[in-house]
Amino acid sequence: MSETANGFEEQQQRALPAARAGGAAVVDKAADFANYFCTYAYLYHQKEMLSDRVRMDAYYTAIFENKHHFEGKTVLDVGTGSGILAIWCAQAGARKVYAVEATKMSEHARQLVIGNGVSHIVDVIEGSMEDVMLPEKVDVIISEWMGYFLLRESMFDSVICARDRFLKPTGIMYPSHARMWLAPIRSGQGEQKLLDYENAMADWNNFIEDTNDFYGVDMSVLTQPYSGEQKKYYLQTSLWNNLHPHQLIGTPFIVKEMDCLTATLDEIAIVHANFTASITIEQGRFSGFAGWFDVHFRGSPSSPASHEVELTTAPSIDNSTHWGQQVFLLHPPMRVMREDVLEGTFAMTRSKENHRLMDVQFVYKSKLSSGETTDPVTKYFCIE
Amino acid sequence: MSETANGFEEQQQRALPAARAGGAAVVDKAADFANYFCTYAYLYHQKEMLSDRVRMDAYYTAIFENKHHFEGKTVLDVGTGSGILAIWCAQAGARKVYAVEATKMSEHARQLVIGNGVSHIVDVIEGSMEDVMLPEKVDVIISEWMGYFLLRESMFDSVICARDRFLKPTGIMYPSHARMWLAPIRSGQGEQKLLDYENAMADWNNFIEDTNDFYGVDMSVLTQPYSGEQKKYYLQTSLWNNLHPHQLIGTPFIVKEMDCLTATLDEIAIVHANFTASITIEQGRFSGFAGWFDVHFRGSPSSPASHEVELTTAPSIDNSTHWGQQVFLLHPPMRVMREDVLEGTFAMTRSKENHRLMDVQFVYKSKLSSGETTDPVTKYFCIE
Numbered sequence: 001m002s003e004t005a006n007g008f009e010e011q012q013q014r015a016l017p018a019a020r021a022g023g024a025a026v027v028d029k030a031a032d033f034a035n036y037f038c039t040y041a042y043l044y045h046q047k048e049m050l051s052d053r054v055r056m057d058a059y060y061t062a063i064f065e066n067k068h069h070f071e072g073k074t075v076l077d078v079g080t081g082s083g084i085l086a087i088w089c090a091q092a093g094a095r096k097v098y099a100v101e102a103t104k105m106s107e108h109a110r111q112l113v114i115g116n117g118v119s120h121i122v123d124v125i126e127g128s129m130e131d132v133m134l135p136e137k138v139d140v141i142i143s144e145w146m147g148y149f150l151l152r153e154s155m156f157d158s159v160i161c162a163r164d165r166f167l168k169p170t171g172i173m174y175p176s177h178a179r180m181w182l183a184p185i186r187s188g189q190g191e192q193k194l195l196d197y198e199n200a201m202a203d204w205n206n207f208i209e210d211t212n213d214f215y216g217v218d219m220s221v222l223t224q225p226y227s228g229e230q231k232k233y234y235l236q237t238s239l240w241n242n243l244h245p246h247q248l249i250g251t252p253f254i255v256k257e258m259d260c261l262t263a264t265l266d267e268i269a270i271v272h273a274n275f276t277a278s279i280t281i282e283q284g285r286f287s288g289f290a291g292w293f294d295v296h297f298r299g300s301p302s303s304p305a306s307h308e309v310e311l312t313t314a315p316s317i318d319n320s321t322h323w324g325q326q327v328f329l330l331h332p333p334m335r336v337m338r339e340d341v342l343e344g345t346f347a348m349t350r351s352k353e354n355h356r357l358m359d360v361q362f363v364y365k366s367k368l369s370s371g372e373t374t375d376p377v378t379k380y381f382c383i384e
Numbered sequence: 385m386s387e388t389a390n391g392f393e394e395q396q397q398r399a400l401p402a403a404r405a406g407g408a409a410v411v412d413k414a415a416d417f418a419n420y421f422c423t424y425a426y427l428y429h430q431k432e433m434l435s436d437r438v439r440m441d442a443y444y445t446a447i448f449e450n451k452h453h454f455e456g457k458t459v460l461d462v463g464t465g466s467g468i469l470a471i472w473c474a475q476a477g478a479r480k481v482y483a484v485e486a487t488k489m490s491e492h493a494r495q496l497v498i499g500n501g502v503s504h505i506v507d508v509i510e511g512s513m514e515d516v517m518l519p520e521k522v523d524v525i526i527s528e529w530m531g532y533f534l535l536r537e538s539m540f541d542s543v544i545c546a547r548d549r550f551l552k553p554t555g556i557m558y559p560s561h562a563r564m565w566l567a568p569i570r571s572g573q574g575e576q577k578l579l580d581y582e583n584a585m586a587d588w589n590n591f592i593e594d595t596n597d598f599y600g601v602d603m604s605v606l607t608q609p610y611s612g613e614q615k616k617y618y619l620q621t622s623l624w625n626n627l628h629p630h631q632l633i634g635t636p637f638i639v640k641e642m643d644c645l646t647a648t649l650d651e652i653a654i655v656h657a658n659f660t661a662s663i664t665i666e667q668g669r670f671s672g673f674a675g676w677f678d679v680h681f682r683g684s685p686s687s688p689a690s691h692e693v694e695l696t697t698a699p700s701i702d703n704s705t706h707w708g709q710q711v712f713l714l715h716p717p718m719r720v721m722r723e724d725v726l727e728g729t730f731a732m733t734r735s736k737e738n739h740r741l742m743d744v745q746f747v748y749k750s751k752l753s754s755g756e757t758t759d760p761v762t763k764y765f766c767i768e
Binding site for chain 1: 412414415417418419426427428431434435440444466468471472475492495496498499500588591594595598599600601602603604605606609610613614617
């Protein structure tokens with residue numbers, strides 16, 4: 001056998017890790033590490049995030065333009081990674097910073113803390129947020145926990161855990177608020193994906209014939225499951241995109257708003273929203289939806305930010321991020337005109353097989369400017 | 385965060401799964417599933433292997449040209465995957481075939497067995513070979529267990545387990561023998577890899593400067609670990625190659641020979657061999673070593689094959705396999721001439737972090753035709 005057969009890697013890359021590992025209703029820590037945390041143990045990956053100027057500027061400005069939140073205060077950094085947020089908090093005047101990191105990246109973070117002369121302020125603690133103990137409650141919890149389309153990775157679970165265990169009643173969350181956005185888009189990718197899927201099936205059919213002719217085994221009973229597997233891969237998996245703003249063809253809408261100070265696990269485990277989006281272009285093709293997020297640094301009601309900061313991952317020419325947007329392509333695309341209105345519901349739940357990945361459902365119809373309404377369409381996707 | 389940040393995938397792909405998950409001296413089953421087995425649950429991947437004509441022809445011929453090993457006999461197929469070997473054994477006249485598969489691919493295998501009318505002969509059993517129970521001992525154990533350079537994936541462990549638990553004293557192993565080969569090669573890839581590494585470090589140095597200038601954090605303490613990480617990725621990880629036979633510049637040599645009927649875990653956990661290889665080209669560049677394997681189907685001493693079959697993954701123009709060869713590039717390459725002789729030792733052990741991946745060490749010197757001998761060189765690689 002050869003489980004990384006050349007050419008398979010491309011698909012495996014986006015294939016659902018441990019998809020068939022028998023369900024993860026109960027999260028197995030070792031599997032979670034293999035599937036998820038291990039990535040963060042690579043400096044290469046830390047560098048990718050540290051090179052995201054939009055991300056860095058937002059946190060940097062939020063901290064240093066709101067020093068009153070940090071001076072003489074205790075801070076908890078959830079998932080500190082390289083430790084940069086913790087170091088900034090120390091530089092901004094924090095009395096003590098607890099920097100929790102689940103992976104061995106903690107060792108590099110410790111080096112970096114020493115190298116930047118704040119080891120008397122920053123304690124790097126290796127462990128999962130659910131397990132670690134802190135000697136005191138904290139005034140501020142800071143974390144860069146956002147995954148694709150905000151909730152992928154389910155890392156906010158650990159932030160909630162940290163908040164409920166260690167944040168003082170008067171404490172502040174950095175960021176303090178988060179929103180999930182969707183908008184109808186046009187895209188040329190859909191046709192290619194459909195073609196890729198069709199080619200994969202044509203190739204499969206040749207394979208069926210050859211296996212029958214040369215090796216006397218009829219594989220046709222597997223055609224349906226193979227088609228399902230390929231459909232999921234090519235047509236039902238959201239795509240990372242860095243969209244041009246011109247690709248937005250309708251009004252963006254919010255499907256989730258979160259106050260990080262009060263958000264609950266139940267609230268993020270299932271996202272459900274009705275939506276209405278008006279087409280804003282003269283006429284064109286509705287290829288699918290794009291999803292992104294923004295977070296805000298506003299301090300808390302009792303201690304608002306003196307300088308509010310927004311970090312947005314919306315389509316942008318000059319300020320794109322490593323998060324990009326998640327694109328959900330619809331097959332086939334639909335002709336639309338100005339004042340057509342898309343109406344429907346969006347639902348996002350966690351994948352049964354891997355709680356850090358997401359299953360998404362769109363149900364929508366379009367009210368045409370002509371007056372008629374199309375039949376409702378239901379589409380399923382996974383965010384991997 | 386975003387653990388599949390665009391652009392990271394390429395590196396992550398070959399990064400050691402769960403490398404930092406804290407060691408796998410004791411194999412965690414869930415992690416092993418996440419890192420390894422899950423791949424085999426995809427029909428796409430099964431198709432890749434089923435489309436390897438050299439692989440398929442070898443097993444097909446071995447079975448159908450040696451029907452006397454199967455007619456009326458009981459067979460165990462270790463890691464049946466799609467079930468094709470089990471079906472062939474049934475078609476060749478087996479009385480009963482136990483087809484063991486650890487992943488949900490077992491459900492597809494069961495469909496395939498029914499679809500090909502041999503469900504009265506083939507029992508598909510989902511479970512790991514270490515755990516399953518069989519109602520009887522078997523006459524033949526067949527398995528396609530070979531990974532890159534034979535032993536990657538450590539799947540032969542399960543074959544040994546199956547053999548010791550369930551093979552009759554007079555039983556036969558399919559395949560019956562295996563060998564690991566190495567040979568000195570020339571390759572243009574080395575320069576590119578070195579360049580990639582140098583570019584990665586140049587990029588890192590800019591990153592260090594920017595992070596210092598824009599964000600007031602000195603990252604230079606991480607330069608050494610980053611360099612180590614990138615070296616491992618670009619220079620110390622073996623590469624999948626499908627070499628042209630002309631790239632072999634010296635005499636191939638065997639570093640491991642295995643009788644599948646008697647091989648022990650200790651024997652495969654550590655491979656150690658001295659080697660001598662003579663340069664066979666007039667003159668040229670010695671870029672590194674290539675490793676491959678072959679297996680043989682010879683039956684057993686008491687019941688030899690009437691038609692011996694060899695499956696080789698050696699460099700070939702017309703008969704390349706999905707296994708290809710593993711290439712270990714040396715930096716810098718070395719000028720060599722006919723009759724120069726490479727002398728050294730090869731050692732392969734299992735990675736501490738993941739028992740299915742391998743650590744490799746070469747120690748060698750070259751005796752030049754001029755008479756002088758170069759200083760010994762030591763190189764480390766991992767097979768991921």
